[in-house]
Amino acid sequence: MKVFEAAAFCASLAASFCLLIWVLLLCRHGIDLTDEGFYLNWIAAPQEYRASISQFGFVYHPLYRLVGQNVILLRQANVLIIFFCAFLVALATLHTLRPGRSEPGSNLPVRGLFAPAFLTASGALAFLDLWLPTPNYNSLAFTSLMIASIGAILSGAASPRLRFGGWFIIGAGGALAFLAKPPGAVLLGTLVMAYTTAVGRFSIRGLLVSCLTALLILIFAALAIDGSVSAFVARIEHGFELSTLMAAGQSLGNLFHLDHFNLSQEQHVNFQRLLVLAFVMSVLTASARPALRIVSAIIAAIASAIVVSVSLGWMNPTISYEPFQPLMFCAILFATIVAALFFSPWRRALLSREILATTVFFIAMPYVYALGTNNNYWQQGARAGFFWLLAGVVLKSAPAAKEGALARWHLTPILAAALLATTGIVLASAEHPYRQTAALRMQTTATEFGTGGRQLLASAEVGAYVRSLKTIAVDNGFAPGSPVIDLSGVSPGAVYSLGGKAPGAAWLSAGYPGSSNFLKAALADVDCAQLAASWLLTEPASPDSFPLDVLSPFGIDVLRDYEDVGAVQAVRAFAPVKFEQRLYKPVRDVKDAIEACERARMAKP
Known part of the structure; x- marks a missing residue:
């Protein structure tokens, strides 16, 4: 017995x-460009x-x-x-x-x-x-x-x-x-x-x-x-x-509450x-x-x-x-x-x-x-x-x-x-990995993610998205460590994949009632020199993304001060499933940009 x-x-x-070994091997596969992008920006x-x-x-x-x-x-x-x-x-x-x-x-x-x-x-x-x-x-x-x-x-x-x-x-x-x-x-x-x-x-x-x-x-x-x-x-x-x-919904008044659960059949x-x-x-x-x-x-x-x-x-x-x-x-x-x-x-x-x-x-x-x-x-x-x-x-x-x-x-x-x-x-x-389009075992596209040539295995869609975005950025003079303001509100992982830094907050999350106020308050903590050097990532067709004029309190007119250097089309696991993002490069003289930012901040009531 x-x-x-x-x-x-x-x-x-x-x-x-x-x-345990299986889980460790699965760590080679997949990446969520929202939450995990936020984590990586913060940790980096x-x-x-x-x-x-x-x-x-x-x-x-x-x-x-x-x-x-x-x-x-x-x-x-x-x-x-x-x-x-x-x-x-x-x-x-x-x-x-x-x-x-x-x-x-x-x-x-x-x-x-x-x-x-x-x-x-x-x-x-x-x-x-x-x-x-x-x-x-x-x-x-x-x-x-x-x-x-x-x-x-x-x-x-x-x-x-x-x-x-x-x-x-x-x-x-x-x-x-x-x-x-x-x-x-x-x-x-x-x-x-x-x-x-x-x-x-x-x-x-x-x-x-x-x-x-x-x-x-x-x-x-x-x-x-x-x-x-x-x-x-x-x-x-x-x-x-x-x-x-x-x-x-993360206020002190909402800390203690009793929820219900409903199990499926x-x-x-x-x-x-x-x-x-x-x-x-x-x-x-x-x-x-x-x-x-x-x-x-x-x-x-x-x-x-x-x-x-x-x-x-x-x-x-x-x-x-x-x-x-x-x-x-x-x-x-x-x-x-x-x-x-x-x-x-x-x-x-x-x-x-x-x-x-x-x-x-x-x-x-x-x-x-x-x-x-x-x-x-x-x-x-x-x-x-x-x-x-x-x-x-x-x-x-x-x-x-x-x-x-x-x-x-x-x-x-x-x-x-x-x-x-x-x-x-x-x-x-x-x-069914969180906010990803394919099972981890199906994600086998070697993708350089971040700096230093380090790779992970991603889905074909994510791999193509990251490669296209990097190509546009590098071809237009993007340097590792450059600040990137993510106005799409859902792509902090894109900033990390470029080897950039997310100024103000590791994720400028869009779609919440106070998202615009959050973005303005977060960027208020950033010095004008960094804002002047920031690239922009936008998602014009998304109803939840930030409008370009959200940066006007910092003396920035995107249409005047930036050059649209390219667009990336891709798909993802959440709405809108098909999307287009555009990358903007700062073209205004840095000294002028800093002065405009400082004047705008001084003029703020």
């Missing part, structure tokens, strides 16, 4: 490894911007430099960072559930938990639900929550050094959460304090360690970013002002299937009858074989992209809870204050992650559904730990089910 269970566990572990030159709520550009800029400004390596590094943090929080969680771990003299080896922790960490790859693998404020927020969770778990360790380290890690995670999304950091701190109090780990000394750690990290960040704490605070305040001008079916599968496997694994446990192991092995087949490209099932897909992790959590109610030993283990508090702590984390977005909280929070999987791991591990029989393969049922769910989520995002 144990041979079958061990074999199923090894099969799941191999499937987890294949899934964060020092260009005076206003920002999230500081993810500064956090990831050293990594960007370390990988030689290679977008593919940057994405792969982001995936590995997320996976490694997920591995550590899973390892810490499993270790706290080990029999005898609360005894100061016990030296239970942690290495025996590496494999199940690695397998559990695969669930974090569901974060790529939209296929936006480039580092961003969401990936930083997700990473920071996992780091803070590691600290919260370690705060109850038997070793005083580990407990101290736990509070230190909580502070570090909180600081990173603030740099990602300040509102989320506040709620994270509240949740951690509630959790440590509920499990009897709260201490004033630990709180001081966490607060001091977070404060020192934020002070260091403020000095590194702006040279002073006051300037850093002004940056964030100005960022909130610009966000309010945009009127995109296909999602309902998949949810039910996963729920039944996880429940049946959990019940069979807990059975005292060897034959039933063997059946559970066989089912897990089959699930793992499916994951391997999809990851290696041997199987490519038709799958649609639906919102709320990461909610599949809730099916695993529900199955674990229901299965636990079937067995009295499980019910007794679940009455533990620590088990209940840890479960609730992980269940609440996706809401912390979603806080601050103007999207549906269920849709956004589900991308951090890895925490729901951790809650299921806690519930599944608790009975075995209480009986002193924590084994590597007792988690195989829910982790095999989680592998299936994660694979389905990644497959759907790879087949």
Whole structure:
């Protein structure tokens, strides 16, 4: 019997490894010229911007430099960072559930938990639900929550050094959460304090360690970013002002809200299937009858074989992209809870204050992650559904730990089910990548993206668009590092692909009620010399693009001061699908342009 269970566990572990490699290879393919263009502009030159709520550009800029400004390596590094943090929080969680771990003299080896922790960490790859693998404020927020969770778990360790380290890690995670999304950091701190109090780990000394750690990290960040704490605070305040001008629904009054979710018929079916599968496997694994446990192991092995087949490209099932897909992790959590109610030993283990508090702590984390977005909280929070999987791991591990029989393969049922769910989520995002016209596997056109001849594999449409735009720019004297004002409002990636800089804001987003006010306020932070040297990218036929006269407050008359040097026709995945963009080159004498800009600013009431 144990041979079958061990074999199923090894099969799941191999499937987890294949899934990770598959995701890393997918990082070579595809690019979204809207959101990912914004991320890359921010990360490539964060020092260009005076206003920002999230500081993810500064956090990831050293990594960007370390990988030689290679977008593919940057994405792969982001995936590995997320996976490694997920591995550590899973390892810490499993270790706290080990029999005898609360005894100061016990030296239970942690290495025996590496494999199940690695397998559990695969669930974090569901974060790529939209296929936006480039580092961003969401990936930083997700990473920071996992780091803070590691600290919260370690705060109850038997070793005083580990407990101290736990509070230190909580502070570090909180600081990173603030740099990602300040509102989320506040709620994270509240949740951690509630959790440590509920499990009897709260201490004033630990709180001081966490607060001091977070404060020192934020002070260091403020000095590194702006040279002073006051300037850093002004940056964030100005960022909130610009966000309010945009009127995109991201105001302080909209932070806390309860949303609804509607699963499609296909999602309902998949949810039910996963729920039944996880429940049946959990019940069979807990059975005292060897034959039933063997059946559970066989089912897990089959699930793992499916994951391997999809990851290696041997199987490519038709799958649609639906919102709320990461909610599949809730099916695993529900199955674990229901299965636990079937067995009295499980019910007794679940009455533990620590088990209940840890479960609730992980269940609440996706809401912390979603806080601050103007999207549906269920849709956004589900991308951090890895925490729901951790809650299921806690519930599944608790009975075995209480009986002193924590084994590597007792988690195989829910982790095999989680592998299936994660694979389905990644497959759907790879087949229907966000705002892209083709599946990632179909995007094979080598495209130079950014500076230094670095390439990625894009769709034929994106490849042709980038090449045409670059040809027009280079033929007309465009130099890398030149500022480009994107008046199309939807193409920050075009600026990055040219090797240019986006003045004022990494994305001058159009289509919102306050977009014009946002653009004017953002460009008001740019010195006149940079504005005078700026090229323009326009999209005349788009109803949501910025009109040319939006630049008149800066002394710019586009028809007089610029030369239309060429047009690019292309297609994309959102309306208008067929579009034409035009590139404008500044032709006015730089000195005259600067003087006109300064006069216009002085004349402004």
